[in-house]
Amino acid sequence: MSSPKLFMHVQDPLLASNLLSLKSVRQYELNISQQGENWLDQLTNAQCDVALIEVNSLHDIALKALVDSPILYKTEFLFFSRGTPDPILDCLMRKGAGFHYRAPFNIKLIQSSLEEVFCELNRSHENICTQTSYLDQFGLLVGSSTAMHSLYRTIRKVAATKANVFIVGESGTGKELIANTLHVFSQRAEGPFVAINCGALSPELIDSELFGHVKGAFTGAHKDHQGVFEQAEGGTLFLDEVTEMPYEQQVKLLRVLESGEYKPVGAQQVKMANVRIISATNRTPKDAIRDEIFREDLYFRLAQFPIMAPRLRDREGDACGLAQHFLAYRNTQDGQRKQLSSQSLEKIGRYTWPGNVRELKHAIERAYILADDIIHPEHLITHDFNDQAKHDATYGVPTGMRLDDMEKIAILKTLKKNDGNKTDTANQLGISIKTLYNKLDKYEHVDFL
Numbered sequence: 001m002s003s004p005k006l007f008m009h010v011q012d013p014l015l016a017s018n019l020l021s022l023k024s025v026r027q028y029e030l031n032i033s034q035q036g037e038n039w040l041d042q043l044t045n046a047q048c049d050v051a052l053i054e055v056n057s058l059h060d061i062a063l064k065a066l067v068d069s070p071i072l073y074k075t076e077f078l079f080f081s082r083g084t085p086d087p088i089l090d091c092l093m094r095k096g097a098g099f100h101y102r103a104p105f106n107i108k109l110i111q112s113s114l115e116e117v118f119c120e121l122n123r124s125h126e127n128i129c130t131q132t133s134y135l136d137q138f139g140l141l142v143g144s145s146t147a148m149h150s151l152y153r154t155i156r157k158v159a160a161t162k163a164n165v166f167i168v169g170e171s172g173t174g175k176e177l178i179a180n181t182l183h184v185f186s187q188r189a190e191g192p193f194v195a196i197n198c199g200a201l202s203p204e205l206i207d208s209e210l211f212g213h214v215k216g217a218f219t220g221a222h223k224d225h226q227g228v229f230e231q232a233e234g235g236t237l238f239l240d241e242v243t244e245m246p247y248e249q250q251v252k253l254l255r256v257l258e259s260g261e262y263k264p265v266g267a268q269q270v271k272m273a274n275v276r277i278i279s280a281t282n283r284t285p286k287d288a289i290r291d292e293i294f295r296e297d298l299y300f301r302l303a304q305f306p307i308m309a310p311r312l313r314d315r316e317g318d319a320c321g322l323a324q325h326f327l328a329y330r331n332t333q334d335g336q337r338k339q340l341s342s343q344s345l346e347k348i349g350r351y352t353w354p355g356n357v358r359e360l361k362h363a364i365e366r367a368y369i370l371a372d373d374i375i376h377p378e379h380l381i382t383h384d385f386n387d388q389a390k391h392d393a394t395y396g397v398p399t400g401m402r403l404d405d406m407e408k409i410a411i412l413k414t415l416k417k418n419d420g421n422k423t424d425t426a427n428q429l430g431i432s433i434k435t436l437y438n439k440l441d442k443y444e445h446v447d448f449l
């Protein structure tokens with residue numbers, strides 16, 4: 001959600017500096033009027049929620065025009081005057097324009113009025129949010145926090161370059177969405193975006209997955225197969241969980257990055273790769289290099305431009321905003337009007353979301369399934385179980401829930417408990433890593449943005 005906007009047209013320097021020093025003024029996005037230009041035109045262009053206007057002339061043309069302007073009903077006005085009777089101002093007051101403060105000004109009173117208006121503006125955003133999302137969006141990413149806006153600026157700058165980008169961030173922070181957004185804003189946007197999970201590649205098939213193979217290259221190679229380098233030709237190749245790629249395979253990837261050349265398995269001729277590489281990991285690269293699971297030379301090739309994906313707990317206000325966003329999409333999908341209670345929003349705002357946006361998205365999905373109309377805190381299942389829950393295997397297993405919903409919850413909870421480690425998750429759930437990936441892939445596709 002963007003901050004509510006405040007327009008200020010105040011010429012008296014003392015009054016202006018008093019107003020600007022108020023905390024309640026600084027929480028708005030500020031627009032200060034330009035001297036010599038009609039302030040009503042400026043206000044109309046800026047589309048502000050609140051306007052602080054000093055009236056110091058009985059011949060203020062803009063004030064006169066305001067009487068018949070639609071802005072009068074869209075903006076909350078606070079007028080400041082020296083107290084000289086002004087029929088136009090009286091007329092505006094009769095039309096419900098807002099507050100009129102006369103000198104000497106009581107700054108404390110002004111502060112509390114602005115505070116109140118600010119709360120009302122935010123409340124009106126809240127009331128509409130179960131059907132609509134109020135967060136800012138950039139490419140495929142949603143979020144209005146300072147951390148997200150700084151990420152948007154970085155993406156915009158680096159997308160235009162040819163640099164390989166390396167995204168580091170906790171599981172569920174949206175690294176794949178960041179990669180896709182980089183692609184969308186790059187000159188390769190018309191080309192394909194191909195994502196591959198390096199942790200899910202089987203050592204036997206990895207060469208073929210990356211570089212492709214020709215018919216007859218090995219038993220079972222019944223026809224030519226394009227590797228991801230070829231599939232992503234002219235576009236972007238996203239190497240997710242790149243630190244999980246088998247160590248000996250990393251040197252092959254390094255060679256392609258250095259020379260641009262690769263050879264499909266069983267082929268005679270080399271091919272030239274024309275792809276931009278974006279990679280990601282939820283490990284700290286320095287630790288992965290120290291532990292000798294990730295080659296340092298490969299890291300430097302891949303990380304021409306490193307980007308940190310911010311944790312959800314570092315994006316002030318975004319957790320509640322995203323919860324509303326996901327709920328609004330779900331409501332729209334099913335024609336429902338489910339709402340988050342204010343206690344639920346409080347719980348969402350307080351919780352630290354160690355599984356980041358993915359955990360939040362799935363918590364809302366589960367709550368949506370469980371709740372009738374209002375989502376209460378008990379519907380929001382997070383991962384901080386109490387001790388009793390740990391000892392009781394049936395704790396929290398609901399009755400009457402669809403089996404595939406329960407399966408989904410079990411998978412996502414286990415994934416979370418294992419900090420996103422899919423190998424451990426698959427082992428604990430007694431399924432193959434491939435099955436796990438297929439199921440996660442399915443959830444992503446039936447999910448909402």
Ligand SMILES: Nc1ncnc2c1ncn2[C@@H]1O[C@H](COP(=O)(O)OP(=O)(O)OP(=O)(O)O)[C@@H](O)[C@H]1O
Pocket residue numbers: 140141142143169170171172173174175176177178240281282309357358361420444447449
């Ligand atoms: N800023 C965001 N706006 C909207 N949805 C988001 C955002 N960030 C993440 N998501 C959603 O959260 C889920 C996880 O995102 P994604 O797969 O991109 O995370 P990740 O960091 O790549 O996770 P992992 O490290 O486990 O692969 C996806 O469903 C994605 O759509």
